[in-house]
Amino acid sequence: MICNFLTCILILSMLYIIIAIIISSMMYRRGRRRALTQVILTDKQKKLLAKHIKYYRQLSGTDKIYFEDKIEQFLDDVRIEGVGLMVNDLDRLMVASSAVIPIFRFKNWSYRNVTNVLLYPDTFDEDYQYEAADGRNITGMVGTGYMNGQMILSRNALIKGFSKNHGSENTALHEFVHLIDNADGATDGVPENFLPADCIKPWIHMMHQEVHKIETGHSDINPYAVTNEAEFFAVVSEYFFEKPDQFQTKHPQLYDMLSKVFAQSPSKGVS
Ligand SMILES: [Zn+2]
Numbered sequence: 001m002i003c004n005f006l007t008c009i010l011i012l013s014m015l016y017i018i019i020a021i022i023i024s025s026m027m028y029r030r031g032r033r034r035a036l037t038q039v040i041l042t043d044k045q046k047k048l049l050a051k052h053i054k055y056y057r058q059l060s061g062t063d064k065i066y067f068e069d070k071i072e073q074f075l076d077d078v079r080i081e082g083v084g085l086m087v088n089d090l091d092r093l094m095v096a097s098s099a100v101i102p103i104f105r106f107k108n109w110s111y112r113n114v115t116n117v118l119l120y121p122d123t124f125d126e127d128y129q130y131e132a133a134d135g136r137n138i139t140g141m142v143g144t145g146y147m148n149g150q151m152i153l154s155r156n157a158l159i160k161g162f163s164k165n166h167g168s169e170n171t172a173l174h175e176f177v178h179l180i181d182n183a184d185g186a187t188d189g190v191p192e193n194f195l196p197a198d199c200i201k202p203w204i205h206m207m208h209q210e211v212h213k214i215e216t217g218h219s220d221i222n223p224y225a226v227t228n229e230a231e232f233f234a235v236v237s238e239y240f241f242e243k244p245d246q247f248q249t250k251h252p253q254l255y256d257m258l259s260k261v262f263a264q265s266p267s268k269g270v271s
Pocket of ligand 1: 174178230231234
């Protein structure tokens, strides 16, 4: 009897120790992540995400927290500055969401090829001027040469990309897809780090086939995609994330390939 009682006490004590170890390890991990992240989203900012970012709204509760973590991490890593405007919370959250959506399923991803995002009020020209009367037709770009590490975005285009009834275009997301494409060292429309080796040739063939359809007026994909392979990849990625159901119905093979690249299937609610 005494022996049974002592065994019970021993088992209960061990259980208590195991539970204490699990809880303290969870708290340590949470604390450690917080220590690494300085930006902590406020409830007001989370409400802005819910109101303006459809992708976030459709996530499960756990994935929403994961998304918020990634937003915080991005805002820690990348400075967002206004040129001729004051950057507000919603601007920051929209830029960060554009960055996070395509890499949402990549563990431990950080954009190594961008340190600053410059927000311009509207379109700009090739000399990065936004006040000229003519020739301002650029809505977003990733800098090269002395502009390396910089991204420029039109705030109007940024907001339009997340507004209702905006179609299949999202300029900011397009620019971040160029950075993902560039992760293997070449912005060439072939994201080698994210496509299985046996899919690369079929992907290139698929791009050329679709370019032919666009050129002959048999595709609903934005004709800007025919500029080159890099633009094709960025343009179809916008469509993939902005109108996933429509994209899957009209372009099932392209959809399957992009699901592999981004490791997600947004038509099914980001699974
Ligand atoms: Zn582009």
